[in-house]
Amino acid sequence: MSPRRTASGGLIDRSRSIRFSFDGDFYTGHPGDTLASALLAQGVTLFGRSFKYHRPRGVLTAGVDEPNALVTVLRGDAREPNIPATMLEIYDGLTVVSQNRFPSLAFDVGAVNQLGGKILGAGFYYKTFMGPVFGPLKGTRFWMFCEHFIRRAAGLGRAGKVADPSRYERMNAFCDVLVVGSGPAGLMAAKQAASSGARVVLADLEPRLGGSANWSGESIDGTAAAEWAAATVAELKARPNVRLLPRTTVWGYYDDNTLSALERVTDHKRTARKGEPRQRHWTIRAGRVVLATGAFERPMVFPGNDRPGVMLAASAARYATEFGVLPGGKIAVFANNDGAYRSALALREAGTSIVAIVDVRAEVSTAARELATKAKAEILAGQAVVATEGGKTLSGIKVQTFDAATGVVRGDARSIDVDFLAVSGGWSPIIHLASQAGARAVWDEKAQAFMLPPATERWTGAGACAGEFSTGEALAGGAAAGSWAAGGASATDPVPEAGGAVLDIAPAPVFEIPAGGKAFVDFQHDVTADDVRLAHREGFISVEHLKRYTTLGMATDQGKTSNIPGLAIMANALGKQIPEVGTTRFRPPFAPVSVGSLAAERYGDIRPERLTPMHDWHVDNGATMYSAGLWHRPMIYARPGETVDQAYVREARTTREKAGIVDVSTLGKIAVQGPDAGDFLDRVYTNMFSTLPVGKARYGLMLREDGFAMDDGTTWRLAEDDFLMTTTTANAGKVMQHLEYLLDVVWPELRVHLTSVTDQWAGAAIGGPRAREILAACVTGTAVDNETLPFMGIVHGEIAGAPVVICRLSFSGEMAFEVYSGAGHGTHVWQALMKAGKPFGLVPYGLEALGTMRIEKGHVTGAEIDGRTTARDLHLDWILSKKKPFVGSMMMDREGMTSSDRLQLVGIIALDNRPLNGGAHIVERLDRETPRDSIGHITAACYSPVLRKHIALALVRGGKSRHGDRAYVSDPLRDRFGAVEIVSHHFYDPEGKRLHG
């Protein structure tokens, strides 16, 4: 029997037991328990050690606001730290360890830090470790020495080191009404909106929908509130237009009513079903949003307020009522408001005894007194708790007379023997989401809280979140909000009546009992009231600075229990009112979000990859694949025992001597169609295309509007109104967007359509002295001789029964042909070409050999068209038409773009016969120690099989006039220095005899 479990009652399933472990010891609980409730039921009060002082800590709350009871969950090799025990549902086999203790939770050597409390105050690290070294124990270097020890001793849980094996998913949802929070207000809002036919999503971060109805002990509509909630949830669940999302934290509110939510799908299960994600990241686009997020109870700040056994009053009542757990036997309540009296009664009714209700107010309302009488509790009005006693659990409290008006304690302290203290410092509406949506909170003097501003067109509040603190108000507010959110349909159902005492929960404006000793404001970051005052004395008067200097509210709980008390103490120190000091703006996420859920499907082996039609052939035939952007392309087809260098040299040499074939399907291909297509191409290319005959191709260069080179490629005229433009692989998207912009925005009158047909075509470039013979052997339906298919000519034919378009053009410098077929026929055609080429020694070649041959020819690619080079820099002056304007034509001749000392394309030959590297600098004077005076850089380098030299292309200042000059390569990073000769970029066959055959 669990020592603190009630005999009956609560919403747990007592018929089943769940076994789990905490710090190696095994415990049992029931379905419906959280780790906190299950351990409390077993009499466990010590849950962890605090961040800085290693003080023993218990459970302060029953929900997402928990600052103390953070634990680490172990699943196989994976560990997830900093999970609030209050949010962790138990399951069979759950394995949990406590945090920030060494060697054990009960005996922790770090607790010695408590003795140094005065030293470890606000700004300790800044003061000790920042800045210049003055003495042996100061400054940044001292930090570097101490960091290892401090990091080990301080902090929260330890992160795991193995890759997270969990699956995460994302989900998009659209709805008319999103209701956040499923308490009485949220349920009413959802019900009202749903009954008018709206599509409704109802999300709640707890596993059990119903919110306060599950533990208030009140009645709604003549039945127990929890039963009313269960019935309402069942009714909503049955409606096709409602989606219920329990265990779902709405954590971000973004523009245009787009909200982010995290659903914990299998965190409460021992194992996930096949394909079931651990967590689901929801993006919800809502017409309107009802915020029914409730309110957080605030702790009081008094010495020893962090001792295990001190808990928020409503949380204590919730454990008793919803979980059947008595958090203590002999209980005292410490309050500044009437709401705590209801909690006291709930605790009493569950079977505890309430020794005393310590109330800072001298006057207590009649309604509260009646509750106290029912709870058989003595009211100690005008008094305050000034200390707690005990070690790792509470054994008593000290009480003194307190003047709420002046905030001064006086008289003698009196000890009261209790094992549990329930504290209530008033309520703060949970306005985080509205704040994220841009709302400025409004301070309410009576409620002593920041409240929601008036609703907007997009959202409204309901329930405690909107200041409707009684259940009756919340039900009515929820119904009205639901009706509004669904478009203002009139109410269909009458609002149910709520039973139970209606209390004025307005608290006395008392946040702190100044009585000496450590009084915690931020429990999770160990920030005390004195720290806040110290920060003030040191000149931090802005709340934003205060927050950063003391780290108040900056832990994983983001100050859910500490923001308002901290602000109040700061205001007091400044002699200002709370609203004058202001509040910090809430930002997403409302509660911690796993990075895995944000990455979701963009993880591991499922990044999108683009495969060419011949991909499988390449892989099956020994290609080493290389990812170029999203594309996967063959780098080399290595034979057994070959190195990369050996493979590409062989491939390039064989192509120059016999024939080679390369997959060029990745080239960007754009169908440019319409009566004005020729005119359009004249405007976007630097050279003429309207004059290109049908059945011919032409090399073209595009400039950007600012006159710099943008992209190059060939464009084929397939019919009068039908051009096939090719772009470089890397620039395909950019060029498409550029052209679409011009047609949509600049020249909408042109009748031209653009369509991406990159994927429609498979492309194989076959080149070398035997290439034509190979084609002749397999192409049917057309001749491929020089007359039928001259340089830049296009023919249509078939290869092995598949239609092909063949264009004679060359990137390698050899006589070469690009064979295009339908992508679905790509492998078929490629195989036919390979078969036909076998007698001629045809080899497939990859990107390395392709790069080598283009460097030998001095052809430019993206490495040279880098956004900083002009057509002239790249020796492409010949292609700049003077007969017509084109994009960039007016800007390309500006001063500075035509000067002779620009970086210009040259060739480089290594005189020491060692490899060159892209990115290396070219210098005139070699200085290994202090490399200087770069005159340019290498853009691409290779070993040239035809020259038998290490060569490179480079952009060198005034390069056109440096041919024949001696220079040096200076590459300190790779320790590569040596003499080079600057030459023309045309290393090989400058007259182009080979490609004309």
Place this chain on the structure above:
Amino acid sequence: MIITCPYCGPRDLSEFAYQGDGNRKRPDQASTSQKAWNAYVYDRLNPAGEHNEIWQHAGGCRRHLAVTRNTLTHAISKVGFAGAGATRKPAPRRKPRQKS
């Protein structure tokens, strides 16, 4: 942010590509005014408030849109097809999702 494409309806920001200041006027193709070209290529308005912008629905119909957007609030007051000739209006797309 959500942009309501005149063709595709309301879509997520992630489907759109910002294509710059919509107030720019490209000089006539034959213009030789260096000043006008410089202004077109380099001058951008950057108001704090209502701004005319060009967005491409790159992950949808791929049309360029003229969007009037408040750069302080992200509120979009007007969306149409960009380009003078793009006056055609498609028939309205289905029933609007949001009730009001």
Place this chain on the structure above:
Amino acid sequence: MVDQLSPLEPVLHSGRHGHVANGVGVTLSETRPGSIVQLAAWPGKEKALIKSVKQLAGIALPDGAGGGIATEAASAFGIAPGRFLVIGEEEGLAAAFAAAVARDTGTVTDLSHGRTAIRIAGPKADWVLSKIFAIDFALPAFPLGSGVSTVHHDIFAQIQRTGAERFDTYVFRSFARSFWHALCRASEEVGYEVR
């Protein structure tokens, strides 16, 4: 005629996969239509183009943004202003349109090899697609026959609703295998059958 090789060939594993204990949530298949053709009208010429769809594909394509129609033999839907995707069982539809569509009406672009057609059908089809696309797949928002153009990361997709619980998606061929993997992964949770 040479058959088209599907980019999905090596990864299309027939049978049931994922969590199928409670039945099959979706059925995934490659429909492999003979023709996928883009028709694009000049402004004001949409009606003439729609008429040629009626003549050549035998289906009455409604005008209006994203409007479409799906029959067993052919389907068509709007993908952009003045642009339509026409899908036919038979090969050669592009050539037929090219011959029939006048220069002043618009243009015809054959995409039969360039797009891969994947069908997602079943009670969980909208759930699975919602994991991938930020599109409202509910029937009132996405009526029968209509289509959308959208994107998932770099994977551009055109999607047509061809049944109450059935969607046909057209993705760039080079992305088809990645998309297929994403689709299978998204379907595991609800159980899927590949046909």
